Amino acid sequence: MSDKPISRFPVPELGELPEDIRTRLLAVQEKSGFVPNVFLALAHRPAEFRAFFAYHDALMEKEGGLSKAEREMIVVATSGANNCQYCVVAHGAILRVRAKHPLVADQVATNYRKADITPRQKSMLDFAMKVALASHEVEDADFDALRQAGFADDDIWDIAAIAAFFALSNRMANFTSMRPNDEFYLMGRVPRDK
Amino acid sequence: MSDKPISRFPVPELGELPEDIRTRLLAVQEKSGFVPNVFLALAHRPAEFRAFFAYHDALMEKEGGLSKAEREMIVVATSGANNCQYCVVAHGAILRVRAKHPLVADQVATNYRKADITPRQKSMLDFAMKVALASHEVEDADFDALRQAGFADDDIWDIAAIAAFFALSNRMANFTSMRPNDEFYLMGRVPRDK
């Protein structure tokens, strides 16, 4: 593991953490083999940590019209637009794994218009980018276009809410100078990772 | 009360809501005399509602180096930059009340550089706006400037985290087309409101 700082702010030791947060960190370590730095960096503020991950899970782990890979596409595209190194690298890895597609994350991060995605997914990302970059210009016509592309209203909420949540997340990662774990860079890139 | 729609999405009736959410709504109604529409619009998604308000309270109701009025200044300035009608109107009202200053919200919403605020508050808003609009450009020099203006590192986190949270909140309000309650417009403007 890199010895570079992972945040501009103090990072608590596991032993210092409230029980519930330590439990979550150990669980994610068990599952992933390492603790993503976002858990460590945000643990500096336990109350915000709890709200952040409750919000994250409500949007990213739920069932619905969007697949989990599609949810990660929204994260990667909007985080690229916000120049968020942590989210592009970490969620790029998750996108590769969930989409079982080793190329799609790098494509979407730089220009989703040229990624190996479906027209429906392109409509989804067009809207997600508008929410990320100019949400005050969202109009009823945007909803009509998404409905024509086959999205239910609850899917539209999901697209926009994920873009909105990562507007928060990107800014948290950027001002703390959160460092992506080295492990993310290679995840999902080679067949045995799939 | 206006009969205009308050969201592009369905707004649940009080009776349909989960117990904890209904309790919160009744409490806020008791305290404020009305239920701000953000509670009703976000109640469409109970899990997200809970995370949103837990996050909000962790940032806006905590003790620390920033006064409650200063926290609201951050909200109003960054929401103005994001053209978020709901947040400018609703948090403008709260800012007037908390600052006991009937003019400051309208000043900050349009151009904080010319508001009746202290140089320290101007430094605070310079940084909040950078987090809101170009967080990838935040550098160590920004932290140095804030420390010189008297902010502790935990205050800096608060400033940035509030700007980041309202990056989320502004986008939620914008894509749902959330309508500010009529009550907000006049709150804190006349002496008896203070």
Next chain:
Amino acid sequence: MSDKPISRFPVPELGELPEDIRTRLLAVQEKSGFVPNVFLALAHRPAEFRAFFAYHDALMEKEGGLSKAEREMIVVATSGANNCQYCVVAHGAILRVRAKHPLVADQVATNYRKADITPRQKSMLDFAMKVALASHEVEDADFDALRQAGFADDDIWDIAAIAAFFALSNRMANFTSMRPNDEFYLMGRVPRDK
């Protein structure tokens, strides 16, 4: 009245002013109960003062297809886009009074797309914002759209000319750091003002 400076430049005393300008100031004070600071700040330059108000009156006081409230909507929307605190506050007050609508000014200042206005007024503001922000991109198609929305060509000139005049006015207020009178903030917000 606030004792804050109202301009970065010297503000003449009433007694120092040329006769015609003093007369105008006394007339507006008679009518409004106070002298809006724009009259005092611009009186530093009598020749420009006369041209400014002659231009203003030619656009804002004339008869025509646009109501006086609609003219003020254009002012408030474009002044919001230009972050002009003086014009948003002062013309926001006039808009509330002329529209007999206590909410519309704050709505239009932050995001006219979500204001309580008619579709015709939204077309009007779409065009006014284009003139304010990207006038070199105005094309014949913009005129066609306005004609379809029911505007005569002379109305179109009025919309554009008001946006153009306040492009000037906003910059004058911004570089002089013109301060809105305290009286404006509450005008038109409560029933007795209507």
Next chain:
Amino acid sequence: MSDKPISRFPVPELGELPEDIRTRLLAVQEKSGFVPNVFLALAHRPAEFRAFFAYHDALMEKEGGLSKAEREMIVVATSGANNCQYCVVAHGAILRVRAKHPLVADQVATNYRKADITPRQKSMLDFAMKVALASHEVEDADFDALRQAGFADDDIWDIAAIAAFFALSNRMANFTSMRPNDEFYLMGRVPRDK
């Protein structure tokens, strides 16, 4: 003379014009050998015409710390930034004549940073461009820099007011699609014009 339309709006015949406007047109024709199209296009609205030229003359013909050539530099630089074809071509011609410099207008129109101007003039144009493009960010430090470059406060007003007036003028020319007279293109370019 070109037979291309000079405005999207009707252009009055000389005989139709109010006496004072016709007199001004005849005077400018006498002096320049032709009537610049801005006089014809704006004559569609006599009251606005009078205010426009009164304002113009108050800023461009006055005595003061700025030379007439310097005033035209401000016009050309800011009109270039606003992509105003009429003002770049027409005032470019006047700048060449007033500066007795056949190259400076084309230089300033595209990038004043590389024009044959003095450091003092570059400071002047830095400020004029800020007023033209981001006047809400003008701060006391901008005034300090201009004072250090030798400008009196009344010169600073002139710089800013000219930039502000042409913010209006550029938008008028752009929405009317005002066409520069063919005569302007060659004025001041060859020795006999100097």
Next chain:
Amino acid sequence: MSDKPISRFPVPELGELPEDIRTRLLAVQEKSGFVPNVFLALAHRPAEFRAFFAYHDALMEKEGGLSKAEREMIVVATSGANNCQYCVVAHGAILRVRAKHPLVADQVATNYRKADITPRQKSMLDFAMKVALASHEVEDADFDALRQAGFADDDIWDIAAIAAFFALSNRMANFTSMRPNDEFYLMGRVPRDK
């Protein structure tokens, strides 16, 4: 000839140059009557010089669906958008000569939407500007529009490649502070130049 520096970098003497580059300079001097400064400034780097002009000639001197004047229009419009003084002045001159139109270059440099060009040429410049300013947003629909305007696919490549090559050229001229030769300013403006 002006004695102002023509580049921030050393400019070689003719005698110091490699044979092939000297030959090219003498040929252009023979043909034009002077050596455009781009030849002198880029000769600082012979290998890059050769590639630059080979690329330039491949795009600008070739036969095809675009006339030579149309190719220069693309240069002037995109160089205006990139604020490149050298390219606007030098290629403006070439455009005037090739189009046998003394006005078109100044028109296109400031706002091609209002230039004396055909609708086909306007479509060409719309696309060239998109390539210059937001090439990642180019989509199949842009190609369809050009085909409908009568452009073959090889013409479309030419339009885009010229815009792309001058994206390079503009940046080279800007960072070297390349100075346009005085001779360019008047070329093609008076009948005997045609």
Next chain:
Amino acid sequence: MSDKPISRFPVPELGELPEDIRTRLLAVQEKSGFVPNVFLALAHRPAEFRAFFAYHDALMEKEGGLSKAEREMIVVATSGANNCQYCVVAHGAILRVRAKHPLVADQVATNYRKADITPRQKSMLDFAMKVALASHEVEDADFDALRQAGFADDDIWDIAAIAAFFALSNRMANFTSMRPNDEFYLMGRVPRDK
């Protein structure tokens, strides 16, 4: 190999190519194990192909004060800013190999301010980004800062010229919709690639 189209334009067969271009393609295939798609897509235009690669080699393969890895950093940072998928993926691979650093390309592509680079390299990229995004604002002060960071004037030319060349290259890749070869995504990421 992917069967997705690699360009919007026809891609010539090896057998159709001019001898010198075929030789270059075979040489690069011999060295890299595959033919990068930029060679195939640009071979549609042999004269431009030759100039493009002559220019590329003159900048990227030369000796000088910048290491080959540093040259690739400039490519990756500016291509990220231009949303050029081909260049970020292909040159990201080359950067990983040349820097023998599996993480640096993804870091630089999203936000070079937070990459594992030296302060000298950060200064280099600050300038490269200014050339890429606002070259008309380059001033002598930028050169002074680079000299203080230890760069010779010829290094400064290299930094700017690489940024300028990839301004061209990014636009070529974007309008042709050039597809990065699948091979690039994994290159330099695992130890055996180093």
